[in-house]
Amino acid sequence: MKFLYPEFLWAFAVLLIPILIHLFNFKRYKTHYFSSLQFIKHVDQQTKSTQKLKHLLVLLARLLAFAGLVLAFAQPYFPNSDTETLKKENIVMIYLDNSFSMQARGVEGELLSSAKETAQSIVEKAPKGTQFIVGTNEMSGIEQRRINRIDALDKIDKIDYSPLTRSLDEIIDWKQQTIKKIDIDESKSFVQSVILSDFQRHGSNKKDRLKLSSFEFHPVQLIPEETANIFIDSVWFSSPIRKVGEKHELNIRLFNTSDQDLKNVEVTVKVDRFNKSFYTDIPANGKKETSLTYSDKSVGWKSGKVTVADEHVIFDDTYYLSYEVKEHANVLVLNGEDAIRNVRVVLDLEDYYLVEENKISAITLDNFKNKDLVIINGANTLSSGVINYLTEFNENGGSLSLFPGKSPDKSAWNQLLGKLKLPLMGGKISSGTLIKSLNYDDPFIRDIISSKSERLNLPSVVSSYQPIVGSSSNYKTLITMQNGLPLLAYSKPKGTAYMFYSSIHPDFGVFASDALFSTCILRMSELSQRGQPIALTIGNESTYPVYADNIGEEVIHLSKDKLDFIPQRTSRSGITYISLSQFDKFEQLFAGNYSIDASSNLGILSLNYHRKESTLNYLSEIEIKNRFTERGATNVSFASIDGVNSPIGDLSIDKPFSYWKLFLILTLIFVISEMLLVRFWKS
Structure with a gap:
């Protein structure tokens, strides 16, 4: 037997007190007077x-x-050698x-509580001297x-x-x-591991086995x-164009994971000064895509959020967004040997x-700085430097419009086209x-020509360059010639690249003088x-581009409310990119619209939580045990x-069996016995 609090055993010395009390108390005598001593000897012997x-x-x-009271406070126990708690x-x-x-x-409330x-x-019920390791998704x-403790x-x-989300593996x-x-020295330590989780079903299953046989898992x-949830999966604009006074179509994708159709679900959109709520229906175990239109009244950065009414899981009920309404678009026209005035x-x-x-x-690299579109106007030769530019x-998101000259250097042009997947x-x-x-x-054509018509008076070209489709080509055709070959095609490896497979010089036709050319430009x-x-x-x-002049080596901050931190940054072709991939304190981040600042404000970055755990799908008991x-x-x-079962009573966190309750009960029994002896045993 061992004692959890052996210092209380010194209290056994106090046992001398009741012994002394009894010794002195029992020596007290009283004098009694009797008229006859005939039977006094017999009575005296019986009473004593x-x-x-x-x-x-x-x-x-x-x-x-x-x-018993002393032992109860000392908490004796017998170590269980079968479970190795003698360690x-x-x-x-x-x-x-x-x-x-x-x-x-x-x-009883939220699962985390x-x-x-x-x-x-x-922790409170663990034996004295137990050491703890408390982990969260931060890891x-x-x-x-x-x-x-x-x-x-x-x-x-x-x-x-x-x-942050973590899989069981x-x-x-x-x-x-x-x-x-x-x-940990396994010969001297006994390790027990408790995992408190809802055990969402996500993450790949690993097959490698670990040395876990000497540890207990609980x-x-x-x-x-309920496992039902309503959440906003994504939000996007139908068009990348955002100008003052023009209509923007904002699309919203909603999910309903319950087994019932939901009617009149409230959705609220707040962007800058625009604020509108509407109601929509979402099918059971399905999704609903809805949209609305609005316009911006001024240039500058706009931020807002889309919210769906839900009272169950709320982290995914709001989607934050931000964008810039620009005053101008910057276009760089690079004129070649056969350039025409029509482009300008x-x-x-x-x-x-x-x-x-x-x-x-x-041209130099500085010419490309802060440009949205670069137009090659009638160029025949392309130097290796120009191709790299x-x-x-x-690759940094800029758009290219390529119009070759009358006698293009096919070797140089094909080097460029190959890199652009055209x-x-x-x-x-x-x-x-x-x-x-x-x-x-294609939206390029559909959004500028309202209805399809076979009677359009389309221009023609006298001749063209035959497109040769390679294994790496990945393009879409916008204008097709009668021979079935593309006249105007585009690819989108990063930014968009348009290629006109003819020349806009008058020697090749009147295309550059037609309204279709103006419309395409x-x-x-x-x-x-x-x-x-x-x-x-x-x-x-993911990275986020910051299009701003003269940032140089200035420190960029992301801030919202009391949170202020410095993101990782890189620069390519004069464009600064910020990233959160190296940020080691994700648990400190929260969804919202963050201000991007250096010496001045550079924009707004919106952050949203991952929707990985929005669909509440849990592992079963058998699956959890099998994974271990x-x-x-x-x-x-x-x-x-x-809600019905609680693991506190059933959770077998192994520890030595203690007997303090037993000794406390025995103490009460002996106290009652003493009271009964004194009260009912008459002399």
């Missing part, structure tokens, strides 16, 4: 023997009662899933440290929701890494009352376009070059606006919290 027995029993009851060090690892799916409500209460109860090195309770109390791997890091699944004339029709013209043979500009340029052909049709299915310019994505997802690896078994665990004890 009875009193002595009574006094001894009372003394024994008091001594046993006090001894001196007891370590309890508690992993608490704090992802947003834990917002789902159980009978129930998990925290369960974890605190486990940081700080969480791999051993802490005492007080620090563990404080850590659990401060746990809040995190945008990631949790098992983290626990194995933690065990290795703290260098997965505790928290089960919500068409662009000058609208004040929205700021046009810069240069000779293609005299153009491809790099396109068909290569072949020999000149003159048959079947009349324009046959337009691709009305303006449409290319309109669609070329290099805007940033309207939002990024926290946890995804497949990874090498042999001792797994499963429990669940569903």
Whole structure:
């Protein structure tokens, strides 16, 4: 037998007190006067023997009662050698899933609150001297440290929701890494691992087995009352064009994971000064795409959010977005040997376009800075430097419009076209070059020509260059000639690249004088606006371009409310990109619209939570146990919290069996026995 609090055993010395009391108390005598002493000897002998027995029993009851009380405070126990708790060090690892799916409500409130209460109860009931490791979805090195009872309770109390999600395999791997890091000696330690989670079904299954046979695992699944959820999956604009006074069509995709059709679900859109609510229906276990239109009244950065009414899981009920309404679009026209004036004339029709013209043979990288569209106007030769400038500009999201001259250098042009995933340029052909049709299915054509018509008076070209489709070509045709070959095609490796497989010089026809040419130039310019994505997802690896002049080496900050941090930044072709992929404090990020600042404001970045856990789909008990078994665990004890069952009583966190309650009961029994002896045993 061992004692949890052996210092209380010194209290046995106090047992001398009742012994002394009894010794002195029993020596008191009283004088009685009798008229006759005939029977006094017989009565005296009978009284002395009875009193002595009574006094001894009372003394024994008091001594046993006090001894039982001392032992109850000392908390004796017998170590259980079968579970190896004779090992001196007891370590309890508690992993608490704090992802947003834990917002789902159980009978007693949100699952995260129930998990925290369960974890605190486990810590409080653990044997004295137990060390704890408390982990969350952060999985940081700080969480791999051993802490005492007080620090563990404080850590659990401060746990809040995190945008990070972890699969069961990631949790098992983290626990194995933690065990290795703290260098646990299996011969001297007994490790028990508790996992409190709803066990969402996501993440790939790993097959590698770990050395987990010497550890006990206690997965505790928290089960919500309902698995239904309404959430906003994504938001996007139908067109990349955003001008003052023009209508924007905002599309919203909603999901309903319940088994019932939902009627009149409220959706609210707030962007800048625009605020509108509407109602829509969402089918059971299905999605609904809806849209609305509005217009911006001024230039500048706009931010807002789309919200759906839901009372169950709320982290995915709001989608934040931001964008810039520009005052101008910047166009660079590079004139070659066979350039024509029509290009500049068409662009000058609208004040929205700021046009810069240069000779293609005299450009530098600075000419491409902050440009949305670059037009090659009648160039025959392309130097390797120009090809590199153009491809790099396109890779950074810039748009290209390519109009070759009358005698193009096919080798140089095909080098450029190959990098842009466009068909290569072949020999000149003159048959079947009349324009046959337009691709009305493509938004480029569909949004500028309201209805399909076979009676359009389409222009023609005298000759064209035969497109040669290669294995790497990935393009779409906008204008088709009668010979079935494309006259105008485009690809979109990063930015959009348009290729006209003829020349706009008058020697090749009257295409450049037709309204279709003007329409195509303006449409290319309109669609070329290099805007940033309207939002990024926290946890995804993605970059965000910052189109601003003279940033230089200035430090860029992202800030919202009290949160202010410096994102990772890179520069390519004069464009600065910021990224959150190297940010090591994702748990501190929250969804919202963040201000991008250096010495001045550079824009707005919207962040949203990942929708990975929006569909509430959970692993079963058998699946959870199988995952542990497949990874090498042999001792797994499963429990669940569903509002009816609580794991606190059933959770077999092994610890030595203590007997303090038994001794407390025995103390009460001896106290009552002493009272009965004194009260009812008359002399």
